[in-house]
Every structure is written in C-alpha cells, then in structure tokens.
Amino acid sequence: MKSKVILTALLSVSLMACAQETPKVKHKKAKTAVKSDAKPVKFANATDPICNMPTEADMKDTAVYKNKTYGFCSAYCRDEFKKNPEKYVQK
Ligand SMILES: [Zn+2]
Incomplete structure (x- = not known):
C-alpha cells in the first residue's frame, strides 16, 4: 500500500x-x-526648578527659554518659571 x-x-x-x-x-x-515610537522630549532641566522634582519625558507643562525646552510637573511650576526664568536657569 x-x-x-x-x-x-x-x-x-x-x-x-x-x-x-x-x-x-x-x-x-x-x-x-x-509602544508608539514617539521620541521622548529631552528637557534642558533634569529637575523641576520650582519644586525640585525630577522631570520626565512625558511632562506636558513645558516652557521654552533661550531655545531650550524646560519641563515642569504642573502649570503652576511652569508659570513660576516664566515669571522669572533668570532666577531658575543657572549657568
Ligand atoms: Zn513642580
């Protein structure tokens, strides 16, 4: 067979x-x-200068100062920064 x-x-x-x-x-x-391959935003600041919280790539409250993007934990911190950026940007 x-x-x-x-x-x-x-x-x-x-x-x-x-x-x-x-x-x-x-x-x-x-x-x-x-995950979606959206590039994480690189902030100029490693920490939120207002509250000293470490910044994360997905933070939505950002401010651009002298061609650099700064990230903040909240709109409050961002606004505080915008009031007097010179005070918070150290060089
Ligand atoms: Zn903050």
Missing part, C-alpha cells in the same frame, strides 16, 4: 506547516504590543 504511505507523509507535512504558523502569529502580537 504505497498510496497510504504518501497520504500519511502529506498529512504530516501539512501538520508541520500548521505548527509553523503559530510563531508567526505570536510575532505579530509582540509587534502590536510595542
């Missing part, structure tokens, strides 16, 4: 092909899980 051997061989090949599909799906899932 040669045909039965061929059939078995074909069946096992298709099963293997099926098994090989699984990693592809996993890979696709992993890719979707990757």
Whole structure:
C-alpha cells in the first residue's frame, strides 16, 4: 500500500506547516504590543526648578527659554518659571 504511505507523509507535512504558523502569529502580537515610537522630549532641566522634582519625558507643562525646552510637573511650576526664568536657569 504505497498510496497510504504518501497520504500519511502529506498529512504530516501539512501538520508541520500548521505548527509553523503559530510563531508567526505570536510575532505579530509582540509587534502590536510595542509602544508608539514617539521620541521622548529631552528637557534642558533634569529637575523641576520650582519644586525640585525630577522631570520626565512625558511632562506636558513645558516652557521654552533661550531655545531650550524646560519641563515642569504642573502649570503652576511652569508659570513660576516664566515669571522669572533668570532666577531658575543657572549657568
Ligand atoms: Zn513642580
């Protein structure tokens, strides 16, 4: 029964092909899980000069002073900075 051997061989090949599909799906899932590649903003200040809190890249309250972007924890700190930036920018 040669045909039965061929059939078995074909069946096992298709099963293997099926098994090989699984990693592809996993890979696709992993890719979707990757965060958006938006570049984090680099602030000129490592810490909020008003409250001394470390600045983070996703801070929304920012002020530009002398072509440098400064990040603040809140609108309050940003406004305080804007009132007197010279006081807070040290060089
Ligand atoms: Zn602050």
